[in-house]
Amino acid sequence: MTAVTAAPPSPNLALNQMVDRRRAAGESLVHLAFGEARLPVLPQLADRLAAGAARAAYGPVAGAEGVRDAVAGYFTRRRLPTEAGQVIVAPGSKPLLMALQLVVPGDLLLPRPAWNSYAPQAVYAGKKVFGVPIPAQCGGVPDPAALRATLRRARAAGADPRLLVLTLPDNPTGTLAPPALIRELCALARAEDLLIVSDEIYRDIVHDPAATAFLSPAEVAPERTVVTSGLSKTLGLGGWRIGVARFPAGDTGALLRDAVVAAASEIWSTLAGPMQQVAEYAYAEPPEIVARMRASARLHGAVARAVHRIAVEAGADCRAPTGGFYVYPDFAPLRGPLAARGVTDSASLAARLLDDAGLVVLGGHLLGDDPQALRFKAATSLLYGDERQQEQALRADDPTRLPHIAGELAAIARGFTRLKGAS
Ligand SMILES: Cc1ncc(COP(=O)(O)O)c(C=O)c1O
Known part of the structure; x- marks a missing residue:
């Protein structure tokens, strides 16, 4: 055997x-x-879950229109104008990250250290992983100079790094990369033709939002940034498995979204109906x-x-x-x-x-x-x-x-x- x-x-x-x-x-x-x-669990979330119990049909792979609309509203309120068609909901952001790694060609650039699942997912997807040291000030992003050097070395060795994962705010350092650094990395991603996956699952857990500027790479390099997020952390719903991805507007974004939907259709089919009911309510952000x-x-x-x-x-x-x-x-x-x-x-x-x-x-x-x-x-x-x-x-x-x-x-x-x- x-x-x-x-x-x-x-x-x-x-x-x-x-x-x-x-x-x-x-x-x-x-x-x-x-x-x-x-x-x-907030009681209103449990109520929505119960109310959604009859949603037992599969439904669309990317998620029903209502939930994708709510998620589009969530991003739009965060300076990322979004249409429902740019959104996929899934059982957690982890499978969405895996699907992205499966459909995007080339190798992976990661901040070092990084959340423990990105690298094993890359290996499952047949990618090489290049860890790049983080700056002294924060984690979740590579130091730009070290990223340039890593790109040179990787290409000289015959690798083809195309995907850059950023975590904003970061797991494991609990820090948030400042806007100036995001701009610098976006410029570099453009110059080097990298696709950015911005994992923003901790975005709503900035401790002091009034004192901390959050800039998403999707604001700076919208054509080449996919944002992933979910309700596991902000609402403590990890076991309910609700994740989302926002794809770039336009043809390239649509191609990428379609590729992830195709992978999803072969792996998880769709987010469970009752969870879509929960997500539609939560992403509308009532008081x-x-x-x-x-x-x-x-x-x-x-x-x-x-x-x-x-x-x-x-x-x-x-x-x-x-x-x-x-x-x-x-x-x-x-x-x-x-x-x-x-x-x-x-x-x-x-x-x-x-x-x-x-x-x-x-x-x-x-x-x-x-x-x-x-x-x-x-x-x-x-x-x-x-x-x-x-x-x-x-x-x-x-x-x-x-x-x-x-x-x-x-x-x-x-x-x-x-x-x-x-x-
Ligand atoms: C940085 C980061 N991204 C993604 C995930 C995955 O979360 P989920 O699959 O529950 O959406 C986690 C969970 O630990 C995480 O820390």
Whole structure:
């Protein structure tokens, strides 16, 4: 029998299952390895889901007109004028990203580090992956000079990089690339004829929208940017699997959209009817949805900033988080004391945090980063307690002072501080 190539399962999902198993066996762990926005489902969303139960027919592959219209409205309100025909809805943005990688020819350029699924998807699509270091100021985008150098090297080696993925705001660094950098990268994409996939699934989780300018590459290079997004993060609906993609207007955009629809028709057929009902309601952004999005962005920001403070106090370098629910500390300043205790790379650092302090983090090597670096991702969105405590956290002026969250933060502080070798 032909042997199958057994790629490992996605590391964040694998760690999540490990945590469930060890907790069931009675262990106390602080789970910082899974980017799930664990918040209660807004009752109005559950009502829409129930009301959509009779929508059991397949329907159009790209999604019904009503939901695509609502999604077009969402983008149009964000300075991206959009027609329903430019939109596809799908069971999560992950399959949309996979379909894009399948239909767009050429190899993939990725910021380094990046969310852990882009690179394995590229491998499934038969692409080579070129990781490009991120700038000192933020993640989610490659440093432009390093991108130019990588393009030269890749082409000289016979590769054909055509696709550039940007994550705005970023998972894993929790930062947002500023407009000037987006403009520079868009100019470069034009000069080098790259298609940009702008993953904007965290767009509505900018912690302080009044103080943070968001510029989508689709505003600057509309002819060559596909935007993906979804409701997994903003409304905490990861398991409901609602994702969207917005394609460029015009003939080239339509060709690309048709290619993704064709792939979708062979893989997932369509987004489940009841979920389309939910998405149509949510993307129209009635006041209760807007209020929930604001409250959760505020909560995510408060807790991510607290974990950032803890990391810096423990001696790490760390970009200050401004979006999403992640921090990405670099413990390079403690390399000496860590090496003395057998911690020499991101895998041994993550293992030490788990064994010594019960902290579960995702080592940077699992995100395409240099395995020798002492970096990891800490997702801060699973620290909000049970459902009643999550409601409390959403309403609190300072959620980090709620006893259940303060307790988790204290455990993180103890774990990070131990890395200095004090105890
Ligand atoms: C950057 C990024 N993009 C895409 C996704 C996929 O989300 P979904 O498939 O639930 O839309 C995630 C989820 O972790 C993510 O962090």
